[in-house]
Amino acid sequence: MAFPKKKLQGLVAATITPMTENGEINFSVIGQYVDYLVKEQGVKNIFVNGTTGEGLSLSISERRQVAEEWVTKGKDKLDQVVIHVGALSLKESQELAQHAAEIGADGIAVIAPFFLKPWTKDILINFLKEVAAAAPALPFYYYHIPALTGVKIRAEELLDGIQDKIPTFQGLKFSDTDLLDFGQCVDQNRQQQFAFLFGVDEQLLSALVMGATGAVGSTYNYLGKKTNQMLEAFERKDLSLALNYQFCIQRFINFVVKLGKKLKVSKNQRALPLEDCLSHRTLNY
Numbered sequence: 001m002a003f004p005k006k007k008l009q010g011l012v013a014a015t016i017t018p019m020t021e022n023g024e025i026n027f028s029v030i031g032q033y034v035d036y037l038v039k040e041q042g043v044k045n046i047f048v049n050g051t052t053g054e055g056l057s058l059s060i061s062e063r064r065q066v067a068e069e070w071v072t073k074g075k076d077k078l079d080q081v082v083i084h085v086g087a088l089s090l091k092e093s094q095e096l097a098q099h100a101a102e103i104g105a106d107g108i109a110v111i112a113p114f115f116l117k118p119w120t121k122d123i124l125i126n127f128l129k130e131v132a133a134a135a136p137a138l139p140f141y142y143y144h145i146p147a148l149t150g151v152k153i154r155a156e157e158l159l160d161g162i163q164d165k166i167p168t169f170q171g172l173k174f175s176d177t178d179l180l181d182f183g184q185c186v187d188q189n190r191q192q193q194f195a196f197l198f199g200v201d202e203q204l205l206s207a208l209v210m211g212a213t214g215a216v217g218s219t220y221n222y223l224g225k226k227t228n229q230m231l232e233a234f235e236r237k238d239l240s241l242a243l244n245y246q247f248c249i250q251r252f253i254n255f256v257v258k259l260g261k262k263l264k265v266s267k268n269q270r271a272l273p274l275e276d277c278l279s280h281r282t283l284n285y
C-alpha cells in the first residue's frame with residue numbers, strides 16, 4: 001500500500017452495529033446500510049466499532065466479524081473504512097489492528113485505555129505506538145473522547161512530536177467541545193497533512209472555522225445529506241446559510257437529547273423539529 005494513503009476528509013458516519021432482537025449481530029443488513037449511506041446520505045466514509053457502534057460492548061470475535069463485513073460490503077462503494085480497535089488490553093488492541101490490516105481496512109483509530117488510565121502523555125503515546133506498530137501499513141488516528149474515557153490529556157500536547165513516535169499517525173478524531181485545544185491542534189500542525197476530524201456534530205460549524213478537515217459522527221447516518229449541504233455552504237463562504245443548516249441540525253439533536261432515554265417516538269407523535277429539518281421546508285432558500 002502506498003503511504004500515506006489518500007487523506008480522509010468530509011463526513012465519516014460512525015456506524016451503528018445492527019442487532020437482532022436477541023442481541024445477535026444482524027450481518028444481513030450491512031450491505032443495504034452501505035447503499036443507504038452512499039445513495040441517500042452522500043456519505044462514503046465509515047467509522048466502525050466506535051462509540052456509536054458499541055465496539056467496546058462487543059466481544060473481540062464480534063468486532064472482527066463486524067469489521068470484516070463492513071469492509072467486504074463497502075468494497076468499491078465506500079472511499080474509506082476506518083476501524084476502531086481500542087481496548088483495555090494492549091494485546092487485544094494489537095490483534096484487532098492486525099486484523100484490520102489483513103482484511104484491507106483503510107485505517108485504524110484508538111481511544112485511550114479508560115480503566116487503568118495513562119496518567120501522562122508519554123504513557124498514552126507508548127500505548128498508542130504499540131497498537132499502531134501492529135498495523136504498520138495502516139493510517140493511525142487517535143480518538144480523543146475525554147468525557148467517556150476520563151483521560152483528559154490535551155490533544156494538543158499529545159500531537160506535539162507524535163509522528164516521531166508513531167510514523168503512521170495520520171490524524172485526530174476530536175470528540176470534545178474544547179475548541180481551544182482543537183484549534184491549537186490545527187494551528188501547531190499546519191505543516192503536516194493530518195486529518196482533523198471533529199466529533200461533536202452539533203458544533204461542527206465552529207470546528208470548521210477552526211480548521212477541521214472532516215467530521216466523524218453518529219448523526220451522519222441520517223443527517224449526512226443535510227450536513228453535506230452545510231459543508232458546501234461553508235466551502236462557498238456562505239456563512240449565514242451554513243449557520244442556518246447548523247441550527248437546523250442543532251434543533252434535531254436538541255430534540256433527541258431531550259427525549260433522552262424515552263427515545264421511542266410514538267407512531268402518531270408529530271416530531272415537529274425533525275419534520276421541519278428533514279422536509280427541506282425550512283431550508284428552501
Ligand SMILES: CC(=O)N[C@H](C=O)[C@@H](O)[C@H](O)[C@H](O)CO
Binds near residue numbers: 201
Ligand atoms: C459521545 C458520542 O457518541 N459522540 C458522537 C461521536 O463522537 C457524536 O456523533 C454524537 O453522537 C453527536 O454529536 C450527537 O451528540
Ligand SMILES: CC(=O)C(=O)O
Binds near residue numbers: 014015
Ligand atoms: C461518533 C463516533 O465517532 C463514534 O461513534 O465513535
